[in-house]
Amino acid sequence: MTSTSVPIVQTSLVVPATRFRRRSVISRMPLRSKIALGVLSLVVASAAVAPVLPVADPLVGNLGARLLSFGSHGHLLGTDSQGRDMLSRLIYGTRTSLVAGVVPILFATAIGLAWGTIAGLSGRVINTLAMRSVDVLFAFPGVLLALLLAIKLGVGMGTLIVALSLVWIAPVARIAETEVARVKELDFITAARSSGAGFGSILVRQVIPVTLPAVLAYSTSLVGANIAITGGLGFIGLGVKSPTPELGSMLQEMQVVIYNDPSLSLVPVIVVLALSIMFPLIGDGLRDAINGRGRAS
């Protein structure tokens, strides 16, 4: 294809392929996210194996050993006003909070993703209907919703999960809709449409894999906020039923003894805070790691 009239002789276009190195998503996350992931793994592990840990029963108190301070014999983190072991209640409380924190987000993500994807792929009328109803859900205060449901269904874990799932559908749907609407205009989707591929095939193989990581990263961040809200609801008595340990209700119990030993009441606060910071850190890290893989901008 080269002739003498061409000023520069073409060198071969066959470029030696570089080694395409694969790194896992976790290794591409920034350091702070890796640390958060490590700490969270420890917390989750200890919560998961709580029944076999050598700690006292969280529900059994000893009225003779009320409000012991940190480092007391047999009670590393002291005891509460009913003489129950704080460390044990903390571990079991974290367990409750993690379930109440993660499960609603799972439901919300599944529903919100489907909702947002349908809205994002639909024409103007359906899109408007779907997204305006999301707005309505958005405008409805989450705590009020939980309150109403608690009155209707009674206080308990089930109510909590239903209420919180409803609260988080709207933001997930909105993110999913934005992502899908963005992605569906990209060149490779147009190319896929013109390739003769069917709608379902394009949706499952092209659209979802591109939108999913961003939505999942966002959902992970939401778990943090959700744990904080769970704590808040527990604090005002709308969380799980007493005496099941839960971080928010523990804080509420501690409040009455705050003048005796304020340090005791700090413990559940720190755990709620730590958990609600950890998840956004991981979510951000996930997002960065995915973006680093050259997500279509």
Next chain:
Amino acid sequence: MSATVLAANDIVKTFGNFTALDHVGFELGRGKVLGVVGESGSGKSTLGRIVMRLLTPDSGTVSLAGQDLFGLSRRDLRKARRRIQLVPQDPRTSLNPTMTVRQNLYFQLRAQGVARVDWAATSTRLLAQVSLTADYLHAYPHELSGGQAQRIAIARSIANNPDVLVCDEAVSALDKSVQAQVLNTFAQLQADTGIAMFFITHDLAVIEHIADDVLVLDRGRAVEQGVTKEVLATPQDAYTRELLAARPLIAPVTSR
């Protein structure tokens, strides 16, 4: 070789009050390259989307190899779509970023109804056709340079020997040195396979180099069409003359 493979007749397309295409028609001969030139808002991309049936015109007809593209059943449409393929503009978005090159190609091969046993061999052959080695099958799009990504987009588009390629500003986002490579790839493909191209660009120099015929669009109207050499040598329309005057000059104005 003069049979018409793609023709549009009297296309009108409006978006609200805006007339994107105003009675535009053209004929693309088998194995020929039709350059479609115009500035933003000229309707050139709209025309490209209409001939791929990604948009429906308000009136007018498009025929692909003698078939009326807008009168096809869903089944026949899927078959017809295999004969006209797109090479998009932006190398960063022309491939799915979550899939490797291989997965990107396989998706196309599946959609084109190629038998699964042939996928691996076909992919390698396609890469060879755009002068890339099989190692690139394992790369993700972000690991490729713009020129490589664009050549893979070309490989994808020719997966099942289509009759027509629609190239929508396919070389505009590339550096000049890379652009030359990709233009050579297009030219070689055309020489090897006799594929026809509907080549949309704003760059008259590219048109001059690659297109047999040219269609000049200005605000939705076809202001000039004909054999490239003649149109560029003796532009009849003021707008074409303006485009030609705006063409970048390689030699500086001051001569030595």
Next chain:
Amino acid sequence: MQKQEQAPVIGAGELPPEVPLALDATDVSVSFRGHRGRWNEVVHSVGLGLERGQVTVLLGESGSGKTVFARSVAGMAPHGARVEGSSVFDGVNLLDLRAAQLRKIHGDRIGMVAQDPNSSLDPMRRIGGQISETILQHRCAPDRKAAHARMLELLDVVQIREPERVARCYPHEISGGMRQRVAIAIAISCNPELIVADEPSSALDASVGARVVELLDDLRVRLATAILFITHDIGIAGRIASKPQDRVAVMLGGRLVELGYANQVLGRACHPYTRALIAAEPSGQVPRGQLAVVPDSIRGRQDWGQLVEVSPGHAAALGAVADLQSSDSVDPEVIS
């Protein structure tokens, strides 16, 4: 900087003859902190002198470091960049100045025109107000009334018809070409000694972009301003560098590989990369499929060495040329 012949400078009569250079950049290197905190040098000791009334085109492809270099020497280095060397503007090294001192110079004595005019205009404010504000901020007009008059004059200078009407528009109400003219009006509002124009026509349609380039070409003569014009497009370079004193600097991989007057670099290029770029330009003269490709052996090469004068005012870094295979080099007679 290599020596050069004293070129006739248009508008030189207004300048004190002892200050020939609007900007004198010497040995400028720019690095960014990369993986594991290592510094990654992207511009390797580049020097360039800019004269008033002269256009200097910085020609390079993506990744050549042209934008980073131009912004750095103008004191607008990207965030996180480490800039070494010196860039002397009116006796002061811009690289030594603090942000507050630079702010006084930017917009006043150094104007900037970006590729995307939207990035430099406030979408929420009317055109006229934005221009007048810049004028007042740099005290280029004594009061609001004078600033308003100056604003209208500027819109007229950048060839906007009906300046009164356009001044009342918001940025989204005018076309892209007009927005770029407004951005230029802001850049020249205080009669700067230097304008840095970063691909000002690339985001525009060809015919609109060509008129913007013409406008800049005309302004540097009328205002005796130095222009540092960044582009990847040889054709645009040929358009803006229209006067005998205009120069073209070719960047490759963060290095200057060729520097000289426009007709020397574009007409009698001696660096293989510059030649390859010119030859890669599509045209009807070259048979289809036979466009020259810039070989990776040229594009990927790093060891070009120092600029060496090849003829008066024309220098090229030809260090590695002897190593190139004969097939990669360019016959000097072919390109004219």
